[in-house]
Amino acid sequence: MRRSLPPLLALFIAALPLAASAAPPEDQWFTVLLDGRKIGSFEAKREVRGREVHTTQTLEIELERAGVKVALGSSESATETVDGAPLAFASTSRLSGSETRIDGRVRDGSIDLDTTTGGATQHRKMPWPAHALLPEGLRLAGVRAGLAVGTRYRALAFQPSSLDAAEITSTVAAPERVDLPGGALDLHPVDQVLAFPGAPMKTRAWIDADQTVHKLTLPMMGVDLVLLACDRACATAPNQGSDVFSRTLMPSPRALRIEELAGTMRYTLASPRNESALALPDTDEQSVVARGGERVVTIHRDARVRKGEKPDPSDYKPNDWLQSEAPEIVRLAKQAAGDAATPLERMRRVETFVRGYIRSKTLDVGYASALEVARKPEGDCTEHALLVAALGRALGIATRVVDGLAYAPGFAGKDQVFVPHAWAQAWVDGRWQSFDAALPGFDAGHIALGIGDGDPWRFYAGLDLLGRIELREAQSTTP
Structure with missing residues (x-):
């Protein structure tokens, strides 16, 4: 499947390098805007426990379809070694009260899966895509690539919510001044192309010298969906609402x-x-x-x-x-x-x-x-x-x-x-x-x-x- 709003946002954040010389933020919040109107929040957490790295990414947004509010949410977690090797992942997706839970354990090139939808759980196995990475592995790929202008690198990002992987090509651009809720910063733009079948998607992120993400934009129905780093109060402030259905x-x-x-x-x-x-x-x-x-x-x-x-x-x-x-x-x-x-x-x-x-x-x-x-x-x-x-x-x-x-x-x-x-x-x-x-x-x-x-x-x-x-x-x- 390819693409959707909740898993895509988690994928885009995961695909970006978060820090090189400094430790990545343990907890980072973003406000989510669609065509300039606030529609939700995004939270990214990272914790090192011994030789394992645990990350969690949670998105909550609210849209409207012909005047009816629709709540969408996605929470994804991953467990990896400190070297970025995948160990386990989980994904919970919520669409207006309907919830799907996916739990996966990566062993010997395959995934043991438990999927629960509508109260029914299915167990199965599937192959792990060769060379696919979860958030920490993707972060390390960005750290190795560095921030020299013109640097280009590729990585294969696994998407837990849809159980597939997409190749992401990242290119570092020249620094520029970016306005943020907490004030303007000089940041490095990183252009990305996600190789989804049939219609590749382009997105741009802005990161600082320590490779921490502060802004992310991606196209959605002819306008920009924007994530801006800010404090928790800013990210969880009341939504303004957007009738996304009228754009479709x-x-x-x-x-x-x-x-x-x-x-x-x-x-x-x-x-x-x-x-x-x-x-x-x-x-x-x-x-x-x-x-x-x-x-x-x-x-x-x-x-x-x-x-x-x-x-x-x-x-x-x-x-x-x-x-x-x-x-x-x-x-x-x-x-x-x-x-x-x-x-x-x-x-x-x-x-x-x-x-x-x-x-x-x-x-x-x-x-x-x-x-x-x-x-x-x-x-x-x-x-x-x-x-x-x-x-x-x-x-x-x-x-x-x-x-x-x-x-x-x-x-x-x-x-x-x-x-x-x-x-x-x-x-x-x-x-x-x-x-x-x-x-x-x-x-x-x-x-x-x-x-x-x-x-x-x-x-x-x-x-x-x-x-x-x-x-x-x-x-x-x-x-």
Whole structure:
């Protein structure tokens, strides 16, 4: 998955060298600003206990979606040797009351994992990415590189919340004067490029001669997210709030008719920042062609048989967010499918069932797993998508979760916009076909930005992309 606000901030702070000639601060606080408005706090702790280094990073922010406040939090801890070798990590992510806990122990090149979501715990093993580092190892890599202007170095940063690693390339720039809550300082800027698949992200940090971080900026939905070092009182002062959801609405160049959406649509997407690395997925319903700095995206309401990606074995299995073997999920799947004879008919019935089963259509949930939705049927598009995907897997059908955009004639006071959305795909009749229980169904007004396994970080990653693309043309190709 890639990216999301809570784990990304922890990753960015961890990826920077904290101190060389002096001991790193034991406890450091930051105020978090979005487009100049305070939305939360970040705390980083480091403690040496004998031959081990223990670090903890905690983020708390508050956003708004169409007037509804959404609380997001992330706490990550790591245990390493004083030489930076990884020993263990833990991650707790909170999204509007929904909590996920990950505990990992690194041994002999593999990770022993315990993951708890919605009250259900799963145990498994996975390989440790070769040469990946946790916070202390990343700090030591920066210390070895030094602060000479023009210095460039690379490191592979492990992200506990999403259980993957990203390469970070850091380049030291010339010192400059920086205004901070406690006064101006002369600091060294460090430019970073995080090699996320499809859309590398650039960020900048400002550090002092002892390599302590004082400021960090990164792009989010077309504006800057900024962390400024300050004291605890400053960092934990009341938030000002920011309606982040309004930034994710993408205007349509014109109104789209129902009959157009029932056929085939062709969209021209572009990045105002000319990000040629922009990558959108090809599916059995969506084809993407690069045209200079633009992407021409063709959407067919009905999936076509193509030589595309076939299901992976994991697309049939339960995971932390799609608990398809849980008794509650299995019971609902049988209830939904009834006597349907084919996979296509089973998925159609699942789609209809979930649309009616989730009685409370609300933005208050944030992001809940399929099992949580089965037990408490409320939420928005993500809750619908995860439950559809989990029920499909419980019926032996490969499924996955798509994050992207869906056309709405009107939403949150805006006319003709594409809204952030999620839906499910199932492997039926030799192709991936979409099922959208949150709306009347899938149509050519759906643009896929990413495909995953229900992990929330994959969904929230797409929100960043929305601030960096625009829709220039929308054409119907239906006769």
